[in-house]
Amino acid sequence: MTERSRPSVFWILAGIALPLVAVIAKFRFYDPEKMPRTGSVIIAPNHFSNIDPVLVGSAVWYLGRLPRFLAKASILRVPILGWLLRRSGQIPVERGGVSRSVESLKAAAEMxxxxxxxxxYPEGSLTRDPDLWPMRGKTGAVRLALEYDLPVVPVAHWGTQDVMPRYSNKISFFPRHTIHIKIGDPVDLSAFTGRPLTNAILVGATAVVMDAITHLLEDLRGEKAPEIRWNPADHNQNETGKF
Incomplete structure (x- = not known):
């Protein structure tokens, strides 16, 4: 029995979202058997469109898992929608410093x-890379994985930018777009386990996760990513998202 087969508020959300998604997109999966059908798992995708959560969440549903995200707290305060999202286990992330990030981590770990x-999303926000390659990641995902011994499954997708370009909120309905999604093997973080979670350890582990996502995206795009990953700090760009 897959997780999604159990009755839950997700059935309501799926009943609303999936028919709309079917109008604008169709999915093509690569190595879908690598997605664990049961058990604890952190799913780590790339991120370059504001519609990514809707499409990636739908894809994860089709793979038999219930999609839960770390979501902006403001979204969870929207009437009706916020109630549905809270009831489905979405975890609010408040802006406002380290203590609130720690609270989100604890809630995520418990869930x-x-x-x-x-x-x-290890990048924390839409990639700033001009060619939509994954940029430098944040350490929240690997901190959660290393502290609580959780597997990280990398996922790459390509095509959501045709539905909604980066930084845009305008949806392209026609023609119907194909979203390519490739699932990877769990990232090997054994070199970092059992060690103090220093910044160096977290940054190193995050780089391994970002490498895994990038390699999957290279396969989907049929081209090589730049040798040096885009770092907003090197280009005087502000990053949003602290996780």
């Missing part, structure tokens, strides 16, 4: 420890 799947 995942009960055998659930959590989608975390």
């Amino acid at each position: 995942v420890s009960h055998g659930r799947a959590l989608i975390v």
